[in-house]
Amino acid sequence: MLRDPESQAHLQARIGPVAKLLDRIELVEGISHRQSPTRAELVDALTHRQMLAEVSRRLGALPAGDVAHLMETLRPDRRVIAWEQLSPEAAGKVLWELSPPISATLVEETPRDRLVTIARALDADGLAHVARWLPADVLGDVRAALEPRTRAWLAEQAAFPEDSAGRLMSHEFVVVESGETIRQVFKRLRRPPGLPDQTDTLYVVDERDRLVGAVRLQVMIRHPLRTRVEEIADRGIVTFRPDEEARTVALAFERYDLASAPVLDERGRLVGQLTFDELVHYSREQADRAALRRAGLRGDEDLLGSIWLGARQRWLWLGVNLATAFLASRVIGAFEGSIARLVALATLMPIVASIGGNTGNQTATLFIRGLALQQLNTSNLALVAAKELSIALLNGVMWGSVLGLVTLLLYGSVGLGAVMAAATALNLLVAAIVGMGVPVVMHKVGRDPALGSSVLLTFTTDSMGFFIFLGLATLVLLR
């Protein structure tokens, strides 16, 4: 019998009952630990134990990906109950799949002994993956029990900078010598561990351990068993250095539709393998974190986490935004005299600021994307910038005229209409310049252009919008 076809409904059918069970468990929790319990309490305690056993049984039947997904949707206290019912092997795999804030809190709540057991159940790649969550002493204990070669590899891997190919690479790959025949290779692959899960590629090395090429299983089965692998090795494969940025690696994997690729040191020796699934995870995690951080969230916000933590995580951003909003409002404060004489200015000024923010955001979005996809470069930057400025001018004149006309109709003042039109057009230009400048400068200084752009942008378009509009009005209408 095959599994049901994968869908959101079937996923819910698998994990929903466990979630319900965990819901009910909460009701009887706490009773089982009392002293001198009554008969009813004893029955409750028994039920409680039976329910926990049932949870454990059901979780054991689910793939790690399902358990991780379930845990992401549970409230923290029930997450811990589910987590405690997992076997060490399952717990290790689930820890690997969970999002960072949840992994971190679960590890905090786990006794040291169990952490050691969980970590020992992982292979070297799994250990490399969850290492950032584990306390140093737990990690030390687990590493000490590893064989020296694996330990050395782990230390080497951990030394590469975060977000590099070296950090994402796996040491599970199969190496064959260029002189070996297909028969010899097949004989070796029949013994465990065989080929790692996400690849069908073997790497061919020369006598000095330098990579010569790669050969795929499906190519090998097409040739006579006596063929030497060097004869059929593909030498045109894409390779990476361990210090390459993970972002560049992910783009290259997508550009060349790679399933896996070798990582080589400066002497051309194989030090690891990258596989598509690691890069998909990486890209997803990055995109996710970037989206949260753009909105001023810390990037590791747990949807179901504590209120206090959630509130505190937003303070910095709120504070920064308040400060910039306050600064922008001081521009208005400087023109209070003008507003007192012509109160319509107060009504109209937010429109100028708002349309500037919107167009600036459009330009910034295009530039952030162009930089992320490496499509914007020194040779076409001037051209693209000229285009954006032209668009801003065109739209500024057009929509400025519309707004000017509406203002004229509303307030019956040609002067006010003209000021509105001119201020709108000017602020659109300012917005385009800032919308291009901020991402490009952030990129040049090595920061993520997506972060911080919005604060700076809103601040500039707001305060410049107020300044241009109120300034023009004061000059033209109120002298």
Added chain:
Amino acid sequence: MLRDPESQAHLQARIGPVAKLLDRIELVEGISHRQSPTRAELVDALTHRQMLAEVSRRLGALPAGDVAHLMETLRPDRRVIAWEQLSPEAAGKVLWELSPPISATLVEETPRDRLVTIARALDADGLAHVARWLPADVLGDVRAALEPRTRAWLAEQAAFPEDSAGRLMSHEFVVVESGETIRQVFKRLRRPPGLPDQTDTLYVVDERDRLVGAVRLQVMIRHPLRTRVEEIADRGIVTFRPDEEARTVALAFERYDLASAPVLDERGRLVGQLTFDELVHYSREQADRAALRRAGLRGDEDLLGSIWLGARQRWLWLGVNLATAFLASRVIGAFEGSIARLVALATLMPIVASIGGNTGNQTATLFIRGLALQQLNTSNLALVAAKELSIALLNGVMWGSVLGLVTLLLYGSVGLGAVMAAATALNLLVAAIVGMGVPVVMHKVGRDPALGSSVLLTFTTDSMGFFIFLGLATLVLLR
């Protein structure tokens, strides 16, 4: 010799010279077609032809992914020159890789005959992929030349809704019968086409063509050649229906680290195969489009496209934003009397609106992400909503007090400070409610929660911010 390790620098080293060459070609273009040319013009024309030949030679040596990346960074007129120098085979592959707006414009500029040649050079999957760009008559011509089975498959595939598994699936997969032995299967795989590029998995079907399981090459080579494939088939594999949403498929591929998966019809018969590379492309394209559309761009903006088109594509959004900004400003208009009496109100009101917009955006971002990752569901929605409201209340009271105090210090009015504090706290609550409500409602009615959220959100927090602040001030301070 292996290729250089992949990096942004090496990519530039490969494509940079072609870009430079294309730059220079532009200068002599147009001369070669003149009547009665002078000797100098003839020399220019010869140079021109030689340069084109050089471009063609260099492009021919690059992988399709590199050519596509190069073309994305070129200005439109040079893109066309590069496009014309590609062989039909290469052009087909490049068309497959290019982003939608660029594919569309290139196809528009290509003569019908060449389009037919290009499309004929593609396999069925490639054709399915680029079909949306081709004019109906070209597509008809190419389809007519296909063998009936492929034609039928293409028609079937095109009938599935956009963004479904059926649209993304490939018909390049290998089927074996459950009774076949490994020896028989290997014999068959030795003949072309063998296994498709991104998979090492064969599907095992029974006598009624229903899927029984899957078997991987690396498992087959471990067993004696006389073994029947049904004995070693994995029956627990993840499968999909063709009408499953591509978004759900992509999440499942990531959750279970899949490289490929079969697509089955209601009777359990194999109709196609999904591979990770298609899903990575799909996810990237979706994320990219969503980011652009959130900023009010059409989602198929060409960074180097025409100014006129770029300007026009932003009109709708600018218009909508102007309309909402104008509506919000009418709220201020209704309080012009109050502002005339206390001009400080004009200075302070944008702060209340701005902080509301920021916190609303934080809440909306969390909800949009929770919905996209299917982490928010009916069972935890109330809990998460209560958390968000509590955070809004907590932050509202805290930052409201800060703002109230600053106002008191600035204007020396306890009343104005109190109004500022209360309005800030209230608007943060409104922002949280709208920031949760809009994405959830959009999701319920089947729209993308990320789209439109920001317009509605800004409109509400702006107009409510103005209304609450000016209304409270009028009630408390100016009666």
